[in-house]
Amino acid sequence: MHTDTDACLRAVRSRDARFDGWFVTGVRSTGIYCRPSCPATPPKARNITFLPTAAAAQSAGFRACKRCRPDASPGSPEWNVRADLVGRAMRLIGDGVVDRDGVTGLAQRLGYSVRQIERAVQAELGAGPLAIARAGRAQSARILIETTTLPLAQVAHASGFGSIRAFNEAVQEVFAMTPSQLRAAKTARGRSGTSPERDPSPWQRLSLRLPFRAPFHPDNVFGHLAATGVPGVEEWRDGRYRRTLDLPGGPGIVELSPTTDHVRADLALTDLSDLTVAVSRCRWLLDLDCDPEAVDAALAEDPHLAPLVRRTPGRRVPRTVDSREMAIRLVLGQQVSTKAARTHAGRLAATFGAHVDDPGGGLTRLFPGPEALLTAGDESFAMPVTRRETIRSLCRVLSQGSLDTSAGADREEARRVLGDVPGIGPWTVESYAMRALGDPDAFPGTDLGVRIAARALGIEDRPRVIESASARWRPWRSYAVQHLWATGDHEANKLPEEDIL
Incomplete structure (x- = not known):
């Protein structure tokens, strides 16, 4: 983007916030760098250099503008x-x-x-x-x-x-x-910091704003997280999604609530050095670095999806803060209802998850890791024998590190490794690619909700036909799935009206 000088100049002159995070503007005459939407008077073109990141601007000797705070803009999608x-x-x-x-x-x-x-x-x-x-x-x-x-x-x-x-x-x-x-x-300026509150357990609390690119439709992402939340690990309370976090320095708790121009994040950390990681994982969870206008423009070209996109632009993909957790939960959710999957996961968390003392609600556990679940007896898995063995096979793969669950995982290799686990089929693989790997083009075409929605849109309910129709939605099929799911009346498609504990 930063190499297209004409496009960058147009964005700067129109103060277009859609390009915040795509590039930064270095002003040679002042030595500062700004985001494209900076409210200051646009500098003369001959004094401008465009750079891809804040880090590049800093390396080139520019300092951050105190007015537009380019270092705090949304990340590049x-x-x-x-x-x-x-x-x-x-x-x-x-x-x-x-x-x-x-x-x-x-x-x-x-x-x-x-x-x-x-x-x-x-x-x-x-x-x-x-x-x-x-x-x-x-x-x-x-x-x-x-x-602070x-x-x-x-x-x-x-x-x-x-x-x-x-x-x-x-x-x-x-x-x-x-x-x-x-x-x-x-x-x-009248906004003095506050000392991080300390409880009997060593929590240190911080509040911050997570910016995003508009439009942002929070209903499906928060609704999905609330509806599928694991008791003790996640909850919806007082209009906020809350969950425990397993961070490098120790456990944490986050409360996330949407507003008109940002998501408010209230963090309780045991180690403040986990701040950067916690923020990164929360942004990933809510898909806040998405470019919604690019996604919506592409999907709206298809006549089947155009009315859905016009109705609710800015849908995001609900992801995860822990890829290993997501893999296990997807297997728990194979061929059962959302309620049953929550119940199974909640029982495992209560028995095998590390205890967390939540100072502000009903969270009690971290989600158990695969190593802990490998010690679980048959009585811990209230499910068919085949699915129980699938979970154990998956946990062995995860504990051995055969499946790369890091943020930098090779998506196709991860698909291959996960698909080789006995009992795991295309639905689980594509759902994992969508929610854990962040693949924008993942497509669980055999999903019941996708099939029902496709049929309602006039697409024949046959796997090959649905797969063929989905080709028009590439490379944004993960987002098309969110619009398809939203045609139903499932609770995951809307913000909860009551606390879910």
Whole structure:
């Protein structure tokens, strides 16, 4: 996108928020970089350079605009869609792999050398993996500086910096202010931070805004998460979706609630250094980095889907915060009702999930990992013998690491490995690709809801016919599925009116 100068100039001159996150605008005369929708007077074209990411702008010596806050714009939708090396690398960087394991760890996950990874990312993004991860740390630091009263030394550690000096230099370089000045400026504007609340259990609470590109239709994504929520692990309470999180530094709890221009996230963490990972996983869960206008425009070209898209533009795909959990839950849900699947999963969580002390509601457990379920006796699985054995086979594959469940997984390889598990068929594989791998073109064509909706739209209810009709929806068939599901009256298609506990 950033190489199409004319298109970028049009976006900047019209202050088009749809392009926030696609590129940033570096202004050579001032040394700052902005998002395309910056409300300031557009600079002269001769003073502008367009860059693909905030990290690239920072590496080129630009500092973030204090007015439009480009470092806090929605992420590029490109990285969630692309299945190539750079797309997989960007998803892993967003999930904190470089912060935890360095570029060496990133390269090992992707199966390439460090030099190959650095060259590929640098060539396309104008910044290497370390610079991109550093930009994410700077953003986390700003959130903690402005929304808490934590000592700055703790902020440095929590945001992933190895030293106070590196923290100070990064904040100064990115925001043209020292950490102390950044906090003072926020206090002067009348929005002083609050100290993270502490409970008898070591929770530290933070509230922040998760931006998205409009339009955003929250009903199906929040409705689906609430309707399928595992008791003790997830709940809908007081108009908010709540769930436990299994994070690198310990358990966490998140509350997510949609508003007109952002999703409010209230986090309770045991380790503040998990902030970046928690935010990344919440954005992934709600598909917040989607480009809804591109999706809707493509789907609306099909006469079957056009009326559905016009009725509710901006549908997102409900995903997951844990791919291993999703794989297990999909097998639990094979050929049973939503209620039955919730009941099975809730029983397993209550018995084998690690305990969590929820200070604000009814959450009690983390979802159990495959290692724990491998110890479960037959009496723990109230289901047919064949499905019980499928779950055990899947848990062995997951515990051995044969199925890559990381954010940077190769989608086709993951499909192959999952499909080789006895008892797992196309519906489970495609549902996993859609909800765990984030494949925008996954299509569980044998799904009963899809078949019913297709029939209602005048598409013959035969697998080959439905598959053929779906070719017109590529590469956005995962989103077409959301519109098809919404033609029914299932509770997953609407926001709950009452608490689901």
